[in-house]
Every structure is written in structure tokens, then in C-alpha cells.
Amino acid sequence: xxxxxxxxxxxxxxxxxxxxxxxxxxxxxxxxxxxxxxxxxxxxxxxxxxxxxxxxxxxxxxxxxxxxxxxxxxxxxxxxxxxxxxxxxxxxxxxxxxxxxxxxxxxxxxxxxxxxxxxxxxxxxxxxxxxxxxxxxxxxxxxxxxxxxxxxxxxxxxxxxxxxxxxxxxxxxxxxxxxxxxxxxxxxxxxxxxxxxxxxxxxxxxxxxxxxxxxxxxxxxxxxxxxxxxxxxxxxxxxxxxxxxxxxxxxxxxxxxxxxxxxxx
Ligand code: ACM
Numbered sequence: 001x002x003x004x005x006x007x008x009x010x011x012x013x014x015x016x017x018x019x020x021x022x023x024x025x026x027x028x029x030x031x032x033x034x035x036x037x038x039x040x041x042x043x044x045x046x047x048x049x050x051x052x053x054x055x056x057x058x059x060x061x062x063x064x065x066x067x068x069x070x071x072x073x074x075x076x077x078x079x080x081x082x083x084x085x086x087x088x089x090x091x092x093x094x095x096x097x098x099x100x101x102x103x104x105x106x107x108x109x110x111x112x113x114x115x116x117x118x119x120x121x122x123x124x125x126x127x128x129x130x131x132x133x134x135x136x137x138x139x140x141x142x143x144x145x146x147x148x149x150x151x152x153x154x155x156x157x158x159x160x161x162x163x164x165x166x167x168x169x170x171x172x173x174x175x176x177x178x179x180x181x182x183x184x185x186x187x188x189x190x191x192x193x194x195x196x197x198x199x200x201x202x203x204x205x206x207x208x209x210x211x212x213x214x215x216x217x218x219x220x221x222x223x224x225x226x227x228x229x230x231x232x233x234x235x236x237x238x239x240x241x242x243x244x245x246x247x248x249x250x251x252x253x254x255x256x257x258x259x260x261x262x263x264x265x
Contacts, residue, residue, distance in 0.1 A: 001242070003139055005165070005191075006033035007235040009214040009227045011199030012230035014045035017057045021065050024082060028072045030233060039197040039214075040083035040111075040146045040169040041094065047117070047201040047208050048085075051092055054121045057086035061097055061106050070106050079134055079141060081195075085121075086110065096124045096143050096169050100134055107132055112154065112156055115147035129157040139164055139241040141192075144191035146170040149177055152184065160256065164241035170196040172178030173209050186221035189247050189255060191239045193217075196231050219244045 008027055012020040020043045040046070043065075049055040059065060073080045080098055084097035086108060094111040105180045111118075112123030142158030144166060149155070158166050166184070170177075175195070180247065183188040198212035212229040216237040227233035248254040 001138060002238045003034040003137055004032075004238055005035045005037070005193055005216060005237050006031050007195040007214040007225075007227070008036060008038045008215060009198060009212055009231070009233040009235065010039060010042065010198060011047050011119070011197055011210070011232070012039075012042050014047070014201050015053075015057050015237065016045070017043055017059070020044065025068065025072070028069070028076065028078075028080060032076070033078060033236065034229040035079045035139070035141070035165070035167070035193070036081070037167045037195040038080075038082040038169060039192055039195050040096075040171040040207055041085055042083050042169070042197070045201060046109070046171045046197070046210070047203050048121050049117050049203055051121050054085055054092060055087065058085040058092050060087050061095075061108050066097055066106050069097065072097045074101045077101050079137070079139075081141075081143060081169060082147060083166050083171075084138055091123050092121055093125055094118055094145060096145055098132055098143060100132060100143070102134065102136060103132075109143040109145070111113060111145040111148060113147050113151055129154060129161065131161045131163045133162075139239075142166045144168050146172060149180055149184065152187075154191070155184035155188055155192075159190050163188075163190050164244045165191040165193055165239060167190065168194045170194050173208050174198050175211060178215075181215070182217045182221035182223065185217040185219055187255065189219045189244050191219055191241075191244065193237075
């Protein structure tokens with residue numbers, strides 16, 4: 001069965017939760033796909049340098065807006081993944097809400113590897129890497145966020161846990177990830193879906209530029225679809241999750257069975 005994936009490339013307004021959530025809502029309304037992926041911190045904007053500044057733009061995953069997004073996922077029968085600044089009592093996490101049409105509640109992945117000044121606002125994620133299965137669509141979805149890509153263990157863990165597709169809400173500020181993502185796809189035989197934001201944000205005299213080029217790679221590492229570096233875009237691709245499940249690539253070798261973990265650090 002082929003499933004459609006939509007990678008949403010946007011540029012959220014910094015510290016404007018209400019506006020960003022409206023745009024996300026509109027985009028969900030207008031987008032028909034089995035899996036929709038939004039960028040990292042799509043609700044809040046990215047560049048905060050204190051917990052106090054970010055706190056008013058963070059949300060609890062049980063809040064009304066998350067419930068609304070989840071209701072939309074049910075109505076559209078779509079899996080929706082949205083990066084957001086998550087508040088859990090006094091703690092902030094750089095998280096993704098995973099909205100599955102047949103799950104009762106939103107599921108949360110909290111970014112494992114914090115990047116640059118994120119340490120000033122967020123606590124390191126404590127959920128670990130996990131895979132969620134949608135049995136109706138017959139797809140197993142693993143999530144990592146942006147800088148998690150620099151650690152091959154992230155994608156490997158998701159691959160070993162049975163992911164067919166790794167979705168990666170991102171706010172990438174370099175270009176080197178274009179080298180790594182297809183490798184992560186190939187070496188784990190999984191689809192790799194990066195929804196990246198574009199635009200700039202400035203704090204004091206420091207400016208960050210986000211690189212766009214949201215992209216989908218096939219399980220053999222081939223690029224399937226890619227957005228431009230700048231501008232709103234929705235990148236679509238079709239995936240066949242079942243084709244990722246045998247890890248063999250000839251009559252002898254199987255990339256998971258051939259692993260020799262006792263030889264690794
Ligand atoms: C990043 O993790 N936002 C680069």
C-alpha cells in the first residue's frame with residue numbers, strides 16, 4: 001500500500017504562539033496526505049536564549065490547541081507530527097507531538113541531543129527513541145528532531161526498533177545534513193523525511209538563518225522530493241512501508257542480521 005507524505009516547510013513568527021498555531025491549523029485543513037510533518041518548534045519560533053522568554057510560548061501537550069490538532073488528525077485520518085516547545089510543569093523540552101488518528105492521546109518525543117543555545121532553555125529529552133505503529137495504515141513511524149541527525153545512533157535505534165520511516169522536524173542552520181540523511185536512510189533501509197523551516201531569527205546581534213530544502217529520501221538513499229531553500233512549500237512523496245522491512249539486499253546479506261555489536265564500542 002502506498003502512503004503519501006507531506007513535508008511542510010514554513011517560517012513561524014518568533015514568539016507568536018497564536019498566529020503560528022492558526023497557520024498550522026490552516027495548513028492541516030488544506031493538506032491531504034497520510035503523514036504530515038511540520039518543522040521543529042513550529043509553534044513558538046526557534047531562537048530563545050532564556051527559559052523565562054520561552055515559557056509564555058510553550059504549551060502543555062494536554063492543552064486545547066494540541067487537542068484541536070489531534071481532532072484534526074482524526075478527522076483527516078492523517079498522522080501529524082509537529083515540533084513545539086513543550087512545558088511540563090517547570091521544565092521545557094524541545095519536543096514533537098505525534099498525533100495518530102487511532103491513538104487516544106498525543107504522543108510526545110523529546111529531543112535527545114540539544115543544539116547550541118537550546119541548553120539555555122530546554123532540558124535534554126528523556127523519552128528516548130521509539131516507534132509508533134499505525135496498524136490501519138500499516139506504517140511504523142520513528143521520530144528524531146534536527147540535531148539528533150548528527151548521532152547515527154538516533155536513526156539506528158529507530159531502525160532497529162522497526163521504523164519504516166523516520167520523520168525529522170528540523171530548524172537546520174547548516175547544509176551538511178544533506179550528506180548524512182541519505183546515508184541514515186540507506187544504512188537502516190528506512191525512508192527519511194525532513195521538514196525544515198526557512199527564514200532568519202535575530203537575538204541581540206546574532207542572527208540564525210534556517211536552510212529550508214525540506215526533503216524526502218527513499219530507503220536506498222535516493223532523493224524523492226526536495227523544496228527550495230526559501231519560501232513556504234509542501235513537499236509530497238509516496239512511500240511503501242512494507243518494502244523497508246526485509247533488510248537484505250542480496251541472497252546472502254542482511255544489514256541488521258550482519259551487524260556485530262560485540263565488535264563495536
Ligand atoms: C538544530 O538542532 N535546530 C540545528
